[in-house]
Amino acid sequence: MxxxxxxxxxxxxxxxxxxxxxxQKRAPIAGNRGHLVIDPAVCxxxxxxxxRCPTQALAVTRKPNPNSWTLDPYRCILCGYCVEVCPKHxxxxxxxxxxxxxxxxx
Amino acid sequence: MSRITxxxxxxxxxxxxxxxxxxxxxxxEKVVSALPVVGYVxxxxxxxxxxKDYLQTVYITxxxxxxxxxxxxxxxxxxxxxxxxxxxxxxxxxxxxIWSETHRLHSHLLWFGLLADxxxxxxxxxQIWRAREAVLDLQEATAGARxxxxxxxVGGVRRDIDQTGRDLTLATLDKLExxxxxxxxxxxxxYGVQQRTVGIGRISRELTYERGAxxxxxxxxxIAQDLRQTGYAAYGELxxxxxxxxxGDCYARLQVRVREMNQSIELIRRALERMPASPISVPVKGNxxxxxxxxxxxxxxxxxxxLRGNGGKxxxxxRIRTPTFANIPALLAMLPGAELANVPVITLSIDPCISCxxx
Amino acid sequence: xxMNLSEIKLENLIGAVAxxxxxxxxxxxxxxxxxxxxxxLLYHFDKELKLETLRVRLPKGAELPSISAEYFAxxxxxxxxxDLFGIAVAGMLLDxxxxxxxxxxxxRNPWRRPSGDADPGAAPRKEGSDxx
Numbered sequence: 010m011x012x013x014x015x016x017x018x019x020x021x022x023x024x025x026x027x028x029x030x031x032x033q034k035r036a037p038i039a040g041n042r043g044h045l046v047i048d049p050a051v052c053x054x055x056x057x058x059x060x061r062c063p064t065q066a067l068a069v070t071r072k073p074n075p076n077s078w079t080l081d082p083y084r085c086i087l088c089g090y091c092v093e094v095c096p097k098h099x100x101x102x103x104x105x106x107x108x109x110x111x112x113x114x115x
Numbered sequence: 116m117s118r119i120t121x122x123x124x125x126x127x128x129x130x131x132x133x134x135x136x137x138x139x140x141x142x143x144e145k146v147v148s149a150l151p152v153v154g155y156v157x158x159x160x161x162x163x164x165x166x167k168d169y170l171q172t173v174y175i176t177x178x179x180x181x182x183x184x185x186x187x188x189x190x191x192x193x194x195x196x197x198x199x200x201x202x203x204x205x206x207x208x209x210x211x212x213i214w215s216e217t218h219r220l221h222s223h224l225l226w227f228g229l230l231a232d233x234x235x236x237x238x239x240x241x242q243i244w245r246a247r248e249a250v251l252d253l254q255e256a257t258a259g260a261r262x263x264x265x266x267x268x269v270g271g272v273r274r275d276i277d278q279t280g281r282d283l284t285l286a287t288l289d290k291l292e293x294x295x296x297x298x299x300x301x302x303x304x305x306y307g308v309q310q311r312t313v314g315i316g317r318i319s320r321e322l323t324y325e326r327g328a329x330x331x332x333x334x335x336x337x338i339a340q341d342l343r344q345t346g347y348a349a350y351g352e353l354x355x356x357x358x359x360x361x362x363g364d365c366y367a368r369l370q371v372r373v374r375e376m377n378q379s380i381e382l383i384r385r386a387l388e389r390m391p392a393s394p395i396s397v398p399v400k401g402n403x404x405x406x407x408x409x410x411x412x413x414x415x416x417x418x419x420x421x422l423r424g425n426g427g428k429x430x431x432x433x434r435i436r437t438p439t440f441a442n443i444p445a446l447l448a449m450l451p452g453a454e455l456a457n458v459p460v461i462t463l464s465i466d467p468c469i470s471c472x473x474x
Numbered sequence: 475x476x477m478n479l480s481e482i483k484l485e486n487l488i489g490a491v492a493x494x495x496x497x498x499x500x501x502x503x504x505x506x507x508x509x510x511x512x513x514x515l516l517y518h519f520d521k522e523l524k525l526e527t528l529r530v531r532l533p534k535g536a537e538l539p540s541i542s543a544e545y546f547a548x549x550x551x552x553x554x555x556x557d558l559f560g561i562a563v564a565g566m567l568l569d570x571x572x573x574x575x576x577x578x579x580x581x582r583n584p585w586r587r588p589s590g591d592a593d594p595g596a597a598p599r600k601e602g603s604d605x606x
Contacts (some may be wrong), residue, residue, distance in 0.1 A: 013301050026245045044258040063171035088174045089267045154575045162585055327501045329546035345523050408476050421505040436503035444547040473575060
């Protein structure tokens with residue numbers, strides 16, 4: 010049991026291992042798959058991403074309908090398959106975790 | 116004078132992270148027999164696969180289990196690669212080993228914490244989960260997600276570990292090794308822990324084998340079987356030897372897992388050192404036509420995938436047998452004769468993963 | 475292609491399983507698939523990390539003999555295929571009456587296909603048909 014004393018002293022003298030979230034947020038780790046974004050200027054609305062999406066989270070419409078690309082964030086599993094298949098490379102995953110609880114979420 | 120009492124253990128119980136019920140028949144405080152009742156989290160994933168193409172299925176197999184997800188996708192991708200005759204580049208095989216072993220590490224740490232919780236050692240639970248956090252951060256930095264990595268694909272892997280990732284991995288492993296040494300070694304010698312685990316839930320080698328147990332449950336009873344010995348992915352080039360204990364009780368299962376954690380750290384170091392430079396994936400064309408059986412070693416034991424394609428995009432049949440499914444018959448043999456107070460510890464000692472079991 | 479596969483007749487199943495047990499094999503699992511007119515059953519056994527498989531063809535409507543007397547561990551998976559495919563398994567040590575994996579209000583035998591139904595992989599279904 011005495012071997013644990015070092016650990017106990019460390020716990021007494023060090024700061025907590027946790028952070029007071031949400032007041033203090035950790036910087037996102039580079040390379041994390043946090044949320045999906047599109048560059049609408051480059052997109053050609055081919056619909057390949059929506060065909061390949063394993064969860065049908067994406068919906069793409071094109072002529073004769075107005076061009077649109079919509080993401081259902083509650084279905085998206087952030088796998089990144091759409092990013093791989095996009096022929097124009099207009100989709101990308103950003104490291105910040107998306108805040109989908111608010112209507113104007115990233 | 117004693118009569119039989121039936122106590123429903125679960126599906127909601129403080130020590131069970133997932134719902135399973137054990138209907139325990141007790142004579143006074145001793146268990147006479149146990150009956151498992153499952154089906155609370157059956158999701159029909161094997162049926163869902165029939166509506167997805169075989170490349171999308173990788174993401175389904177990752178979600179069979181929330182702890183050993185990467186290893187599920189390795190098993191699936193290896194099966195598809197066998198059917199289609201795809202040769203995986205060597206670097207991808209090593210990267211699969213590295214992420215498989217980080218998964219084993221965080222799974223065993225999670226289990227160790229839950230076991231501590233099951234015999235009322237809350238402080239130890241927090242110490243261990245604090246150490247586990249470093250592994251999750253490592254996975255987030257190298258693979259892009261904390262648990263469901265999504266880095267395995269048919270034909271290789273989707274991400275490489277560069278020099279920065281390699282340095283980060285080695286630094287994390289050094290810190291983790293110190294943490295495990297500081298926590299696990301005193302705990303294994305602790306009087307209280309030994310009182311709750313030594314001789315509890317003992318099962319003989321013969322009975323373990325007969326009941327078809329796999330993984331640490333089998334290795335703690337002296338069965339030296341680990342599918343990593345077959346050398347899938349890059350394990351054949353990493354001088355792997357299975358960890359074996361002979362006592363067959365909860366303490367032996369704890370020892371096996373603690374030793375496997377240290378072994379995983381060593382395997383990752385070795386893999387990083389020997390990893391050759393090569394592409395990380397090869398393009399895959401066509402559809403799977405044929406059937407195969409793919410087996411890999413998970414933190415809980417052997418997982419087996421049966422895959423059958425008939426030339427279409429979607430698989431005709433996928434069947435998964437997860438390790439907990441194979442370990443439940445052994446658990447039923449451990450329980451009779453045990454005190455009611457020890458049932459949570461014995462149940463946790465097989466590391467039950469119920470969502471896997473029911474798929 | 476499955477390594478070490480041997481096809482056996484249904485009436486020889488119990489004998490073949492007993493022979494496996496006598497020569498020290500560990501029971502792994504049973505894989506069942508519905509081929510439309512019949513069921514394809516694969517019995518997997520392991521000995522020193524070598525997997526051996528017995529293949530049995532079971533016509534629809536026929537009864538499957540239980541191997542749970544030989545291997546207790548087969549009990550759970552036999553109950554599972556009874557639930558999902560509606561195969562009558564005779565002589566199980568413990569019978570959950572088709573309610574092992576599925577709760578009381580679940581549909582019965584959800585994975586069973588009508589006779590003559592094609593393999594699902596051959597003709598890809600329409601997108602999103604899994605949500606109905």
